[in-house]
Every structure is written in structure tokens, then in C-alpha cells.
Amino acid sequence: MTQPLKGTLVLDLTHVLAGPFAAKTLGDLGARVIKVEPPGRGDDARAFPPFKGEKSAYFAAINHGKASIALDLEEDADRATFDRLLARADVLLENFRPGVLERLGYGWASLNQRHPSLILGSVSGYGQTGPDAKRPAYDVIVQARGGVMSLTGEAAHAPVRAGAAIGDIAAGMYLAQGVLAALFDRTSTGKGRRIDISMLDCQVAMLDHAVAMASATGTVPGPTGARHPAVAPADAFQASDGAFVITAGNDALFETLCLTLDLPLADDPRFATNRARVDNARLLKRLIEAVTLGATRGHWIAKLTAAGVPVARMQDIGEVLKDPQIAARNMIVDVLDRNGRPAFKAAGNPIKLSDAEDRTTRGPAPDLDGNRGEILRWLDGA
Amino acid sequence: MTQPLKGTLVLDLTHVLAGPFAAKTLGDLGARVIKVEPPGRGDDARAFPPFKGEKSAYFAAINHGKASIALDLEEDADRATFDRLLARADVLLENFRPGVLERLGYGWASLNQRHPSLILGSVSGYGQTGPDAKRPAYDVIVQARGGVMSLTGEAAHAPVRAGAAIGDIAAGMYLAQGVLAALFDRTSTGKGRRIDISMLDCQVAMLDHAVAMASATGTVPGPTGARHPAVAPADAFQASDGAFVITAGNDALFETLCLTLDLPLADDPRFATNRARVDNARLLKRLIEAVTLGATRGHWIAKLTAAGVPVARMQDIGEVLKDPQIAARNMIVDVLDRNGRPAFKAAGNPIKLSDAEDRTTRGPAPDLDGNRGEILRWLDGA
Numbered sequence: 133m134t135q136p137l138k139g140t141l142v143l144d145l146t147h148v149l150a151g152p153f154a155a156k157t158l159g160d161l162g163a164r165v166i167k168v169e170p171p172g173r174g175d176d177a178r179a180f181p182p183f184k185g186e187k188s189a190y191f192a193a194i195n196h197g198k199a200s201i202a203l204d205l206e207e208d209a210d211r212a213t214f215d216r217l218l219a220r221a222d223v224l225l226e227n228f229r230p231g232v233l234e235r236l237g238y239g240w241a242s243l244n245q246r247h248p249s250l251i252l253g254s255v256s257g258y259g260q261t262g263p264d265a266k267r268p269a270y271d272v273i274v275q276a277r278g279g280v281m282s283l284t285g286e287a288a289h290a291p292v293r294a295g296a297a298i299g300d301i302a303a304g305m306y307l308a309q310g311v312l313a314a315l316f317d318r319t320s321t322g323k324g325r326r327i328d329i330s331m332l333d334c335q336v337a338m339l340d341h342a343v344a345m346a347s348a349t350g351t352v353p354g355p356t357g358a359r360h361p362a363v364a365p366a367d368a369f370q371a372s373d374g375a376f377v378i379t380a381g382n383d384a385l386f387e388t389l390c391l392t393l394d395l396p397l398a399d400d401p402r403f404a405t406n407r408a409r410v411d412n413a414r415l416l417k418r419l420i421e422a423v424t425l426g427a428t429r430g431h432w433i434a435k436l437t438a439a440g441v442p443v444a445r446m447q448d449i450g451e452v453l454k455d456p457q458i459a460a461r462n463m464i465v466d467v468l469d470r471n472g473r474p475a476f477k478a479a480g481n482p483i484k485l486s487d488a489e490d491r492t493t494r495g496p497a498p499d500l501d502g503n504r505g506e507i508l509r510w511l512d513g514a
Numbered sequence: 515m516t517q518p519l520k521g522t523l524v525l526d527l528t529h530v531l532a533g534p535f536a537a538k539t540l541g542d543l544g545a546r547v548i549k550v551e552p553p554g555r556g557d558d559a560r561a562f563p564p565f566k567g568e569k570s571a572y573f574a575a576i577n578h579g580k581a582s583i584a585l586d587l588e589e590d591a592d593r594a595t596f597d598r599l600l601a602r603a604d605v606l607l608e609n610f611r612p613g614v615l616e617r618l619g620y621g622w623a624s625l626n627q628r629h630p631s632l633i634l635g636s637v638s639g640y641g642q643t644g645p646d647a648k649r650p651a652y653d654v655i656v657q658a659r660g661g662v663m664s665l666t667g668e669a670a671h672a673p674v675r676a677g678a679a680i681g682d683i684a685a686g687m688y689l690a691q692g693v694l695a696a697l698f699d700r701t702s703t704g705k706g707r708r709i710d711i712s713m714l715d716c717q718v719a720m721l722d723h724a725v726a727m728a729s730a731t732g733t734v735p736g737p738t739g740a741r742h743p744a745v746a747p748a749d750a751f752q753a754s755d756g757a758f759v760i761t762a763g764n765d766a767l768f769e770t771l772c773l774t775l776d777l778p779l780a781d782d783p784r785f786a787t788n789r790a791r792v793d794n795a796r797l798l799k800r801l802i803e804a805v806t807l808g809a810t811r812g813h814w815i816a817k818l819t820a821a822g823v824p825v826a827r828m829q830d831i832g833e834v835l836k837d838p839q840i841a842a843r844n845m846i847v848d849v850l851d852r853n854g855r856p857a858f859k860a861a862g863n864p865i866k867l868s869d870a871e872d873r874t875t876r877g878p879a880p881d882l883d884g885n886r887g888e889i890l891r892w893l894d895g896a
Contacts, residue, residue, distance in 0.1 A: 134699075136695040136698060136707070137699075157691065161695050176763060176788075179787060179788045179789060180744045180792075181727075181744055181788075182730050183789065189727070190722070190723050190727075192726065193722040193723065258839055260866075262838070262839045262843050263842060264838075264839040267824070268824040269761075269826070270761035271742055271761070272740065272741075272745075272748045272761050273761050273825065276759040276826045277826040278829070278840075279831050279834040280678050281740065282828060282831060283678065283831075284666065284674060284675075284678075285667060285668075285674055285677075286674060289668060290750065290757065291750070291757075292666060292668060292740050293742070294662070294678065295664070295665025295666035295676070295724075296662050296665065296720040297742070298676065298680055301684075301720050302683075305687040305688070305691065306687070306864050306865055309543075309694060309865055310865040310866075312698060313543050313694055314518060314867065315694075315698045316519070316694060316701065317518035317519075319698065319702075320701075321516075325518070325869060326867070328866040328867075329864065329865065329866070330866075332845075333845050333862075333864035333866075335678075336846070336861050337863075337864040338678040338679075338680065338683050338861075339678060339831065339834070339861055340535075340576055340860065341564075341572050342677075343831065343835070343859055343860055343861050344571035344572055344574065344575035344858060344860060345564045345571070345831070346832055346835055346859075347858040348566040349565075349571070351564075352830050355674070355677055356677070357675075358658075358663065358674050360653055360654050360679070362562040362563055363562065363652065363654075366653070368658070375672065377654050377658040379653070379655050381652050385650075405561060406563075407561060407565065410562075410563050437649065442639070442649070442650040442651050442652050442655045444651070444659040445658065445659060446658040446663050446664060447659050447664060448661060448664040448734050449664060449665075449721065449725065449734050449735055450728055452660060452718060452721070453729060456645055456646075457714065458714065460645060461712055461714075463715045463718045463719070464725065476730040477726075477728075477730075478722065478725055478726060479719045479721055480715075480719070481719075482711065482715035482719040483692040483695065483709065484641065484642075484711070484712075485696065485708070485709055486622070486707045486708035486709075486710075487705075487707060
């Protein structure tokens with residue numbers, strides 16, 4: 133039972149979400165993570181709601197189990213400490229505006245010369261290159277510019293953002309992938325790499341279907357509400373007491389769905405293939421709802437589940453926290469306070485690995501500079 | 515210039531999106547990917563629109579540059595071929611219903627015994643364990659059950675899905691992270707691992723803020739339209755000719771925003787901290803729009819950009835395809851046809867690495883079983 137990244141040290145200069153989310157993933161995989169924060173205010177996310185007392189639960193949900201040291205990278209004494217940390221680190225993460233790390237004397241060329249095996253992972257709004265490289269961005273900015281908002285919502289209403297912060301989180305996930313690929317590669321070359329992640333790029337990377345649609349057919353896709361644009365039926369359907377979702381992603385599932393709903397559509401040429409069903413999705417929805425409106429969500433979910441058709445309730449977060457499948461997967465973990473008591477809940481680690489522990493608790497998030505003493509002693513000790 | 519996964523062979527039994535998306539990422543990082551498809555119909559996504567002629571551009575956008583061989587894993591001759599492929603593979607990806615791989619004789623225990631260094635990456639709707647493990651799921655199903663839909667849209671309207679297929683794509687990204695971590699780990703242990711990814715788990719993993727909110731405060735968060743729930747201002751704002759987005763994620767940016775809009779709010783205690791601004795986000799939006807309605811989006815975007823405030827247009831996919839920053843980052847690549855001519859566009863690789871080529875084109879997606887001859891010759895040859 134060993135975590136795959138056991139023995140790996142990640143120094144994390146990032147703040148808010150994308151970078152800290154990547155560091156959290158690396159931590160869940162076994163890396164030791166030391167946050168290096170600016171003295172005084174620390175990570176901006178320390179000021180983000182919700183709060184539990186005076187502490188940000190937003191911050192704690194992403195930074196649990198990390199250590200913190202406050203260093204001013206423009207001060208000689210603190211730079212000396214940072215240099216000693218760099219000498220032991222495997223990975224440095226940063227999300228300064230492009231150019232700032234260079235100005236501080238820690239640009240890639242210089243780092244790579246002094247620490248050839250160090251991996252540098254950078255994440256920024258627009259990446260290290262291109263005309264807008266130096267502009268700042270946040271989740272809503274890249275969801276808007278990257279096109280995800282143009283696909284989200286109802287055509288008759290104003291665009292909305294995806295309710296998860298995928299502007300940041302997708303970038304954090306790609307940053308983690310880049311770091312992991314570089315760690316693997318380094319085992320044969322001995323050399324570090326620089327990873328350059330742009331939040332905007334990562335939005336584009338999630339658009340496969342939409343990019344294919346616009347470039348292969350010339351049709352610019354718009355928002356489709358709850359409906360999937362490439363699969364039918366895959367949508368929310370009204371029952372007598374509210375809506376629930378069904379997806380029948382291939383002909384066999386569609387046939388089962390029709391049998392279960394007693395709908396004589398399986399031989400209808402308008403619905404014979406997924407392609408035809410997508411073209412006639414609106415009509416198909418009306419025909420399905422003519423049946424589903426006749427009973428409750430619970431009725432249909434039980435009946436369709438028994439038949440093997442993919443189906444679900446739309447759950448709110450309170451329901452998610454109590455979902456037996458999510459609980460069985462250890463996806464809601466306890467974040468502990470300093471006395472080792474559960475303080476609140478956070479999302480667990482979705483990367484379930486054989487021969488690795490899947491911890492059910494997480495340590496507290498660090499106070500700003502809260503681990504200075506132990507970090508300095510560790511640097512002195514060995 | 516070497517891709518980090520050069521020399522790595524990925525056998526891919528998955529279909530539709532989550533698994534193929536992970537394989538695409540591993541391919542972009544340099545792995546060789548061989549799709550092993552069921553004879554006859556192949557990957558379900560071959561039937562998904564949009565189509566370019568008879569071919570699915572949806573399928574091609576995710577499967578470009580891979581090879582395909584059709585094998586019936588219940589037929590002895592095809593099983594023998596599959597076994598020879600397994601003996602050379604580093605990674606096997608699969609997304610059968612839990613239990614199916616075991617029934618075919620390729621369960622983890624058996625694979626691990628015969629091929630101790632092979633990594634097995636499984637992705638399924640609900641994971642390999644838990645009461646719902648054997649139930650099927652798709653993107654819309656897990657966006658609904660996992661809570662993302664409950665946060666997406668406007669409170670007064672029906673829930674909508676995130677317009678990118680994050681139910682699948684997040685699972686694909688976590689599968690890729692698990693595979694990369696296992697590849698790294700294997701360099702020291704020599705042993706493969708089994709990765710068990712649940713699409714539902716991956717939705718929960720993206721909910722950090724919402725889980726913290728519900729468990730730390732008891733308040734179940736709902737949809738907030740275009741507004742970010744933890745940062746203010748971070749929303750769409752109306753100008754005289756339409757809406758655009760602004761985010762001021764810390765006090766300094768908020769002060770700059772107020773100065774640029776000539777709004778005397780920076781010293782107002784209702785807006786003095788991010789926490790206060792989130793509490794008063796509705797009022798703040800009205801005050802900002804009282805100014806922004808007085809001129810065009812173009813005016814405000816130019817002015818705020820010059821001042822360094824994060825700001826953007828909401829772009830549709832046609833605009834994304836022409837965005838100069840996205841082009842400069844090589845995020846829209848040409849998928850070539852069999853004659854080497856550009857056929858349509860796909861999203862590029864967002865993991866930009868030093869000393870690695872960032873290709874501007876991708877090879878065609880394979881026809882079903884299109885690479886049988888060369889794969890069999892390769893197996894015989896060495």
C-alpha cells in the first residue's frame with residue numbers, strides 16, 4: 133500500500149483554484165505539498181466564502197493537508213529559504229502573470245540551469261505565449277471567452293456559466309496531467325520540463341464536439357438546455373412530480389427504453405439510429421413525455437433502472453452528500469480540525485488505485501505561515 | 515524534442531467519450547494508441563453527429579491518429595491476438611460494465627498475474643464498487659445525479675447541463691491522471707496498478723466549493739446564472755449592445771475596476787472585502803450596470819483591459835475558432851484526411867511542454883478494423 137507519488141515534494145506558489153486544485157490532486161496521490169504564500173494576506177482564496185467562523189471553507193476544501201510558509205520573494209533572507217526549498221523540490225507550481233517569475237529571478241531558463249531535474253508547472257489565464265499572455269483571467273472570464281457559456285443554458289435566455297468552476301478546475305486537471313507526464317519522463321531522462329497551461333486553452337480542449345460541429349458542418353452550435361447535443365434521447369423529461377434524466381446512447385438501449393415505456397417507436401425510421409433520433413430529438417421528447425407525465429419520477433426511475441436504462445434524479449448538493457453510491461465510493465471525506473475532529477466535508481479523491489490507501493479524512497488547511505518552524509527545522513536537519 | 519510518453523503502448527477497449535478522451539490525451543503526450551473495437555458496429559460514437567459525409571466528426575475529433583483493430587473477445591482466434599497485444603502493452607483502458615471484463619477472462623486479478631507490469635485503467639458510470647456499480651450512465655445522467663446541474667442555470671428556470679460534456683470529460687481527465695501516476699510509480703516498483711474511475715465520482719470532485727458550502731454552513735447552493743458563487747464581482751454585465759463578463763477577484767482589482775468605471779465604491783464597507791461583495795453581489799451588479807449600460811461592450815472591454823481588469827466577450831464557437839490568442843496557442847488543429855489534406859478542425863493539446871513538439875495537425879481517425887494488417891505484421895515481426 134503505497135501512494136504513487138510518495139517521496140515527491142511539490143512547492144506551490146499558486147493561489148485561488150487552478151494551481152491549488154492541481155496540488156491537491158498531487159497530494160491525494162501521495163506528494164508532500166508546501167504552499168509558499170506571500171506574507172500578510174496569503175492565498176487570495178483565504179478571503180473566499182463560505183466561511184466557517186473566521187476561516188474560509190472554500191480555501192480549506194482545496195488546501196487541506198498542505199503545509200504553509202510565508203516568503204517574500206523580493207527579500208534576500210526569504211529568497212535564500214526558497215532556494216533551499218527548490219534544491220529539494222521535484223515540482224514547482226506557479227500562477228503569476230507571465231513574466232513575473234522571470235522578474236523575480238526564477239524564470240525557467242534560470243531554474244532549469246540551477247536545478248536541471250526540477251519540473252516547473254505554470255498555469256495562467258492565457259498561457260505564457262500569444263498576444264494576450266499578460267492579461268489576467270478567472271473562471272467566468274475563460275468560460276465566456278472559451279465558448280462553454282455559449283453552449284450552456286437555454287436558447288431563449290441569457291448564457292450561464294457551468295455551475296462547477298470548470299474554468300479553473302479543467303486547468304488544474306491538465307496541470308496535474310502535465311506534471312505527472314513530466315515526472316514519468318524524468319525517470320528516464322533525469323531532466324525536468326516546463327509545463328505551460330492556459331485556462332483558456334483548457335476550455336477549448338473540452339469543446340471537442342462543438343469544434344467538430346462548427347468546422348465540419350459550418351453550423352455554430354448553441355445552448356441546448358438539459359439536452360445532450362450528440363446523443364438522443366439524452367435529456368431531462370417531465371414526470372408527474374418533476375423532471376428526471378434519461379439517456380439511451382445506442383440502439384439497444386433505445387429499444388429497451390421503448391419497450392419499458394410501451395412506446396411503439398423502435399421500428400420507426402425517424403428514430404431508427406442515433407443520428408435520426410438527434411435530428412428528431414424534439415419530437416421524440418414530446419412522445420416520451422406523453423408517457424412519463426403519467427406517473428412519478430420515482431416510478432419511472434425504478435422501472436427504467438430495473439430494465440437497465442440509464443436514468444437519474446437531478447440531485448442538489450444536500451442530496452449528493454447523502455447519496456449511498458457516492459458514500460460507498462468514499463467521495464465525501466471529513467476535513468479535520470486541529471484537534472483531529474471532523475470540521476466539515478470535502479470531495480474525496482476520484483482516482484481510485486489498487487494498492488493505495490483511499491483516506492477517509494484530510495488534515496486541516498494550514499494557517500498562513502503555519503508550518504514555518506517545522507519546514508526550517510527540516511531544511512536544517514538533513 | 516521527445517514526447518514524454520514516447521514508446522508507451524495503450525490498448526483501448528473504451529468507447530464513446532470518457533475513455534477515448536483519456537486515450538487521446540495519452541496520444542497527444544506521445545503514446546501509441548490502438549483501439550480494440552467490437553466487430554460490426556465498433557465504437558458507439560461512430561454513430562454520433564455531426565457527420566462529414568458518412569463519417570462522424572464527433573468520433574474523429576476524439577479518435578484522430580489512433581489505430582483500430584476489430585476483435586471479438588469471445589472468439590478464440592481474436593482472443594489470441596488480443597493476448598499478444600496485451601503482452602506488449604503498457605496500459606489497457608476499458609469501460610465495460612463492472613464484471614464484464616472478468617467474465618471475458620481479463621479481470622484485474624488474472625491480468626495482473628499474467629502481465630504484472632500492465633496498468634489497467636477502468637472507467638464506468640459509477641465505479642467498480644458500491645450498490646450502483648453495475649448500472650449504466652452517460653454524461654447527462656452523472657451531471658444530474660452528481661449535482662452539477664443543480665448549480666447550472668437560473669434559479670427561476672429548469673436546470674440545464676454544462677454545455678461541455680464534463681460528465682465524460684472530467685472522468686477522462688482523471689483516468690489520464692491515474693494512468694500517468696501509475697506509469698511513474700511503475701518505474702520504481704516494476705508493477706502495474708488498477709485504476710478505477712467513476713464518472714459520478716468525478717462530478718463530485720469538481721464540486722469543492724459547493725460541498726464546503728453545504729457542509730460548513732448547512733446552506734445548499736443553487737444555480738447562480740452567470741455569476742460565480744464565491745467571488746464578486748464575477749458575472750455577466752449588460753452594456754448598451756449586449757452582455758460581457760468581468761471578474762475582480764481581489765481588493766486591488768476591485769479598486770482598479772471602480773476607478774476605471776468612475777464608481778465611488780472602493781471605500782464603501784458593503785464592498786470592502788470579497789466576502790462583503792459576495793454578500794452584496796446583487797446590489798453591486800446593479801451599481802456596475804448603471805455605468806456599463808452607458809456604452810458598448812467594445813468600449814468597456816478596451817478600457818478595462820487597458821486598466822488590467824479581467825474582462826471578456828462571451829464568444830460562440832465560430833468566434834472561438836477565429837480567436838487570435840487561441841490560434842497563437844495552437845489550440846485549433848487540422849485533422850487530415852487520408853490524402854494528407856485538412857478535413858476539419860479539432861481542439862489541440864492544452865498540455866504545452868518544453869522540449870516536446872506541439873503538432874499542428876492530427877492524422878485521420880481510423881476506419882473500423884482499418885489497421886488490422888499492419889498490427890498483425892508488427893506482432894509477427896518482432
